[in-house]
Amino acid sequence: MNEYLEIANSGYFYLWGAVILLVIMIQAVLFTRLAWKEGKRIGLDNKRMLKGLRAGMVSAIIPSIPIVISLVAMSAVLGVPFPWIRLSVIGSAPYELLGAGIGAESMGVESLGGTGYTELVFANSVWVMTIGAMWSGLLVFFFLKRIKKQYKKIENRDPDWMKIITGAAFFGVICVFLARPVTAGGLPLITVISGAVLMTGCALLIEKFKIKWLREFALPISMVGAMVSAVIFAGILS
């Protein structure tokens, strides 16, 4: 039915996705190598850096699942390769669908993938999404050096205050995401509480009983536990 999907799912785009994936992997390897060398220079041993790498990789597994879910949702409308690329490079699901929607609306089409969503509307969605996502990358490319200098000034003036800024910014981000399920109530709230209880349990085991290896796995363990509790409570509540 939808002819644009044939173009959207063409092999060219898959191939391009693979090229982009390659560049991302090269970047990850280059930064790991650079940081590893610098770490050794300042006296971090291999064991600790390996712990950090392992913790980063293990902690990434479950938070990646919602990204795959967005891919599944977007692929129905935009084909597979383009959402894959958008979610791989500077992507975040809520923005992507918004961008696709703006692209369609400027062509006078109300719904994504609905009637009137022709290949030209699809092309407009792709343009708008790509350019919208590009800004943050360009800003980083042009201004990160300067931003770093400004923060460095704060750090030189008062290193303690810079440490607090880091902590405060971190809490600013996570509290926004923590507050959503809390105010939503119901199953999201139950899941937040389960995650919090399980993580507190892990923290107690780590601190009181010195089970150090648990630090690397505490996040996936409490996340899976909280997800299991979501399944159980969904059964009870329904």
Next chain:
Amino acid sequence: MGKNPSNLTADEIFDRQVHRIGRATILTCIILALSIPLMAAVVFGIMPPIGPLISGIITVSSFMIPLSIAEILSFYPILGASGLYISYTTGNIANLKVPCAAIAMEAAEVKPSTKEGDIISTIAMAGSVIVCELILVAGVLLLVPLSGCLQNPLLKPAFDQILPALFGSLGAYFILKNYRLAVIPLVFGILFSIANLNTAIAVPLGVFISIFGARVLYKKGLIKA
């Protein structure tokens, strides 16, 4: 700038290499991403009419530029320069990069906002990128069987609640460690959520208020680094 490389300290050489790798790879990715709509135009001959194209680009840019500036300024103190290059190449920052970096610094027992912390969080974020990209590739290859599994009515609540599970776990761990710093952003986070404020605006605003609140507490001697 303009300094002879031999006069640079080891720290400066490292910073320089971070910028070099970061800028080269991020620009490559921007160009590769921009090639997609160009490819649609050249290979398949589908080019949207110029009017709607420009109007769409203006609409999206009018909010993406200010939001991106606020977001970059908010994430810099958490992730550092190398972290920001990695983050803005691959995206998924609050839901992936920030948690992975924070947990890795705990696991390696280094403090954020130190050189050691910067090294560990860079390694951890690079590792998280590799894992996430491989999972996405698996998602592309297994799309059909996977979408059945993700829609399974028994398992669906678990997948729907991944973000609450993530932030409940992460929040508890770090808030217990430093509850004084967390009170103000948590209160405002809840207010934003009740007001149904869009996350794209709520995150930089939350960070700004949190830093401002921390400044007051710090000046009064209520918190220490």
